[in-house]
Amino acid sequence: MESTLRRTWAEIDLDALAHNYRALRKQMGPKSRFLGVVKADAYGHGAVQVARVLEELGAEYLAISNIDEARELRLGGIGLPILQLGLTPADQTERILENRVTQAVWSESAAQGFSQEAIRLGGRMKAHIKLDTGMSRLGFQCDEDHFAASLEAICRVAALPGLELEGVFTHFAVSDEEKEESRAYTALQHQRFDAMVAALAERGITFPICHCANSGATVSYPQFAHDMFRPGIITYGIGDQAGELGLRPVMTLKTTVGCIKDFAPDTTISYGRTFRTSRPSRVGVLPIGYADGLHRSLSNQWRVWTPYGTAPIVGRICMDMCMIDLTDLPQVGEGDEVEVYGVHNSVNDAAHLAGTISYELTCAVSKRVPRIYLRDGRETYRELLLRG
């Protein structure tokens, strides 16, 4: 275990998580509910650990995106209501009920399947109706062409036995974008949402919880949120908008300098010989590679942070290792810790260089990277995700 820890690990700062929660609460105002999005193992941070902190701090709801993730939270002792945002086959209704999951209902046929199964099992499934206002993914379509048919379909769903409609929600496609066109599109999506909720109310169908706001909308359109906010990425203190609210990155991915070697000018480094030394060079080997989640597209692009300055990654990132140029950092020695991304070395910047988003990079931190949980600066728990 200790030797594994000296390799590569991710520190999860639960104080930063608590700070972000409080800052987001302030942004949401006193009346709104907080749903913490902990899908995909809390964006790579560890779902049970993150959910425990959010529960302790007073969050009202959690969301995941498949039924196994809900099961994991229940096994971890989480009692909060859990919304399953994603697709669940109707034959899994028993597990939905057993795990006290609220299921998103995205179509009439899905609702019929859940209703039949719930009745057969003698239970009632809590559901939130998903409206597609322009994301074109799951949900009842609310554009002009489909509005009337969707309204009728949702009315029929509301009359189905075995379902309890607790909420209605939609998801924005460009709420994190500043462009005028994006702002107009978000406003259109919200308008469609309001119109459908109002039309349903006229038919006597109302919902205790209406919710729209992902991270982008939490920052830029809190007025569109209704009864509950659903921030994901900014809760973890990352994404391009996290800085606007003074949020702090929760994950810091660290590794150690395993070995340092000197090379003559004109030496090529790693597979494909994509880097060639231009001077006498001091090169460190790091025990982190793409199998740990360090995207190979960051080869010759990214850098690691050291207390003395940053060191560029040189040559191709391998499965289990990569190399850094330490020529200008003579103070860095074998065994020293370096930061791959986190507090000093933003994963947002790495994501831009890799042509992706920060979400993908934290989700990619793989199961062989232990997560170390910190509270008041001290380790409180560690999780080795490999079977031991």
Ligand SMILES: *Cc1c(COP(=O)(O)O)cnc(C)c1O
């Ligand atoms: C993932 C997801 C969220 C959270 O999105 P962020 O951009 O991480 O805030 C909210 N709602 C739904 C439906 C989602 O799928």
